[in-house]
């Protein structure tokens with residue numbers, strides 16, 4: 001607290017990102033990063049952009065990142081006018097809260113979901129109401145028929161990993177023709193079907209993607225949204241009132257290269273899916289209850305062991321996973337799917353801890 005702080009800043013409750021420890025030889029399964037490196041084409045593209053003398057860094061990047069929008073458009077069969085790009089999907093989401101979710105009525109999102117959503121509400125003064133997930137932690141579309149100023153949820157949901165079928169999303173869209181429905185598909189490539197296929201039929205749908213997870217580029221900070229051009233224009237208006245150049249030159253070319261390398265994408269995502277399935281079976285064999293996951297993480301609890309204590313015991317063995325001290329989920333651990341070797345080390349450590 002300081003007398004120099006604005007009233008807005010004093011009232012903020014900022015998001016707490018997962019730890020990025022500086023310790024070496026840690027098995028880091030806490031922030032849903034991809035365990036595999038990005039496509040080698042990313043490095044080639046970045047080196048080419050730098051050139052021998054990096055002279056191009058003198059110049060501002062393309063404020064519209066047209067090259068990246070063209071790559072996204074080609075990949076997803078949409079037009080460039082249906083795409084907004086930003087500095088990580090977190091920035092894209094921030095602009096969405098400001099541009100499309102700040103209305104008279106409260107917006108709706110699940111009680112258990114990405115914990116940045118209430119933070120954006122705090123920052124932009126967006127009123128919200130949380131909708132409890134069902135007992136099995138699934139989203140029931142029937143719960144999203146009450147009057148609202150907008151709807152947002154991740155699919156698969158985070159941190160549960162549970163997937164909502166496209167038909168259920170269409171039900172929510174149809175029940176809310178006058179609200180923007182935002183589907184945050186940060187993890188969709190690990191087991192879901194993208195709702196981008198629905199944007200041409202629903203002018204109230206906005207789908208958000210990130211290159212941080214399935215494209216292994218959390219360090220480059222690139223995300224995008226796909227929806228009706230009128231929704232995209234709203235986001236461009238906010239972006240051009242905030243920072244005209246959210247993506248630097250290296251991020252633009254690196255992201256394009258990653259999106260163009262279909263083989264690398266397919267190989268790494270299939271590897272993550274295969275490891276997730278093995279890890280799920282092994283944890284179940286140790287007595288864990290594991291929610292069905294369509295993401296690159298799993299959400300699991302052990303009926304006889306306290307989750308906080310398990311997280312600490314793993315940490316003592318240099319393995320970090322995420323534990324949320326929140327209602328309904330404080331007995332769960334969220335475990336990012338690592339390499340086979342990392343997951344093996346995790347199950348070995350758990351076997352040791354459980355005795």
Ligand SMILES: Cc1ncc(COP(=O)(O)O)c(C=O)c1O
Nearest residue numbers: 088089090114154158186210212
């Ligand atoms: C559901 C969800 N949405 C969005 C993000 C943000 O991703 P990024 O800002 O790296 O694109 C995350 C990150 O973990 C997430 O879990």
